[in-house]
Amino acid sequence: MASARFSPSTFALPDGRRLQYTLAFPSELQRPTIVLSSLLATTAAVWDDVVNVLHKNGLRALTYDHPGHGGSSVPADLQSNTLQGMADDVFALLQSLSLRTVHAWIGCSLGAATGIVFAARHPGVLNRLVVCDTISGSPGNMGAPDAFTPRVKAFHDRQATMEEGLAQTRERWLGKEYLDSHPEKAAWLAQLMSETTLDGFETCIAALLSPGFDLRKIASSVGVGKVLVVVGEKDADLPATMKYLADQIRDDGKRTVDFHVLKNAGHASFVDGFDSWCEVVVPFLLENKV
Numbered sequence: 001m002a003s004a005r006f007s008p009s010t011f012a013l014p015d016g017r018r019l020q021y022t023l024a025f026p027s028e029l030q031r032p033t034i035v036l037s038s039l040l041a042t043t044a045a046v047w048d049d050v051v052n053v054l055h056k057n058g059l060r061a062l063t064y065d066h067p068g069h070g071g072s073s074v075p076a077d078l079q080s081n082t083l084q085g086m087a088d089d090v091f092a093l094l095q096s097l098s099l100r101t102v103h104a105w106i107g108c109s110l111g112a113a114t115g116i117v118f119a120a121r122h123p124g125v126l127n128r129l130v131v132c133d134t135i136s137g138s139p140g141n142m143g144a145p146d147a148f149t150p151r152v153k154a155f156h157d158r159q160a161t162m163e164e165g166l167a168q169t170r171e172r173w174l175g176k177e178y179l180d181s182h183p184e185k186a187a188w189l190a191q192l193m194s195e196t197t198l199d200g201f202e203t204c205i206a207a208l209l210s211p212g213f214d215l216r217k218i219a220s221s222v223g224v225g226k227v228l229v230v231v232g233e234k235d236a237d238l239p240a241t242m243k244y245l246a247d248q249i250r251d252d253g254k255r256t257v258d259f260h261v262l263k264n265a266g267h268a269s270f271v272d273g274f275d276s277w278c279e280v281v282v283p284f285l286l287e288n289k290v
Contacts, residue, residue, distance in 0.1 A: 020071030021064040026027015031060040032103030037111025043070035087118035104128040123223020137214040211237040219248035232265030
């Protein structure tokens with residue numbers, strides 16, 4: 001488990017919502033800043049072990065909570081939420097912290113999709129981008145079954161509790177075998193996921209269902225020179241779809257894009273594949289560090 005966390009702060013967004021974030025070593029400007037963006041239904045604390053590794057390597061971490069997760073609030077209209085809006089929220093936060101550029105964005109799943117959208121909407125802000133375990137678009141855009149709406153409906157109709165639904169989510173991410181053999185990690189994930197509200201879950205699902213969510217259309221517009229795409233070997237069909245996404249981001253050599261499949265890792269590849277994940281990601285961050 002991670003060491004004691006730095007104290008979180010709250011930023012007031014232009015529409016009055018609050019965005020909870022933590023910036024480590026705020027006065028140590030020589031440390032390059034890494035933005036960490038989490039999976040659906042987790043708080044920024046999911047990155048604690050990664051944060052420790054970053055700090056040991058002379059970097060500093062900026063973590064934040066998605067709407068309705070941890071200490072961040074939701075929009076008045078839950079269905080209005082989009083990845084574009086979530087990316088712009090982080091841009092507003094960076095501006096408030098006088099961070100015109102940051103060394104890298106690392107995102108997993110929802111956080112990875114948000115990172116690609118951010119890099120396309122705000123070119124030149126990120127020096128590097130790490131994309132982990134994300135779908136490439138909404139079910140409607142990808143021609144895939146909508147697995148999200150039934151989950152939200154089940155919670156509203158009380159056919160399932162949030163606790164039951166999030167337990168099933170953890171098992172999809174990591175597998176029963178991993179969770180059973182790592183009870184402390186399973187309990188830790190259950191605790192931090194309990195800070196997800198139903199409104200928070202629903203509004204982030206709305207972003208993932210949005211007709212505007214299609215990373216394929218913006219992949220070649222990512223305003224970052226160096227990109228690392230990482231996916232867990234056991235993460236359903238994502239090794240194949242993310243290889244295609246990596247090729248689109250590369251865009252005939254316009255930017256450097258590395259692609260890695262982590263053996264025996266699932267959807268939260270930085271959790272169950274932590275050591276191999278760090279072996280791939282940390283050198284990417286440290287190479288020609290600015």
